[in-house]
Amino acid sequence: MSVPFFGSGAYVYFGETPFPEVLGVPLLVFGGFVLLVGWYIHLIAAPPAPTLREGEEIIASRHPTQKAAVMKILLGLPFLLLAGYLLFLTSVPYVYPTAGFAVGLYFFSTGILTYWTNSLxxxxxxxxxxxxxxxxxxxxxxxxPMDKIRAVRESKSPIEAIVGVGNIRVSSGTGAGLEILIRNVDAATDFAEKLRQYT
Known part of the structure; x- marks a missing residue:
């Protein structure tokens, strides 16, 4: 995921482009950040299995799927490519490539953050x-605790609905009650039904 930023940063910094330091260095720094954090998360294992109490058994266990994260990353790439095209291959005002870059970077960054969070x-x-x-x-x-659960709600954002994942909110009541948000899981309805069987 850092390759587009390293590639474009190197092209801008070492190529014959206007303002090479101003544009190239931030792209190279962001690419380095993505690479370092990505390797750190790759080396960290997912959380260990929970310690079970006497008579307790695991009914279902899930990691969040990466579908929504990948969709956000892929959604950001065309905007980033468009920004590069407008900046270097056309003579349009700088506001257009800047706007395209901002939109692309937003989707790309939120996708990467979602990917990292889901991995752990x-x-x-x-x-x-x-x-x-x-x-x-x-x-x-x-x-x-199962005996404290008062509500199990399912929800899906538009992107999550497209890729077939969902979220489940488990709450123990109103006010300052306990709450867990289970994000981006495949077959969210089946997972919620397993939960409802014990509440």
């Missing part, structure tokens, strides 16, 4: 609780 997240349903685990620098674990 695990959701588990046991016969006693629902568990959400995220591990980056440290392990963050949230859980809602």
């Amino acid at each position: 997240t695990t959701y588990s349903i046991t016969n006693q609780r629902v568990i959400s685990e995220f591990r980056l620098l440290s392990l963050v674990r949230k859980e809602v």
Whole structure:
């Protein structure tokens, strides 16, 4: 995912383009950031399986799918390519390539962030609780006991509906109750039905 930024940054910086340092260096820096964080996340394992209590067993376990993240990344690429084309191969005002670059970078960056977050997240349903685990620098674990669950809601954004994934919100009540948002899982309805069987 860092290759487009390294490639375009090198082309701008070393090629005969206007303002090579102003445009090339930020692209190279962003490409380096994506590469370093990507390798760091690649080397970190997903969270370990939760420690089970006496009489507890795992009913279902899921990692978020990467479909929505890949769709956002792919959606950003045409805007980035269009921005490069408008900047270097046409004589339109700079506002047009800047706007295209901003839109493309937004979709590309949110896609990468979603990809990284999904890589380090695990959701588990046991016969006693629902568990959400995220591990980056440290392990963050949230859980809602089955006997405390008061609502299970499903939702899908337009991009998630296109790629066939969904989100499930599990809450223990109103106000300051416990809540877990299970994001970007395949077959979200089946996963929610397994959860409803124990509530």
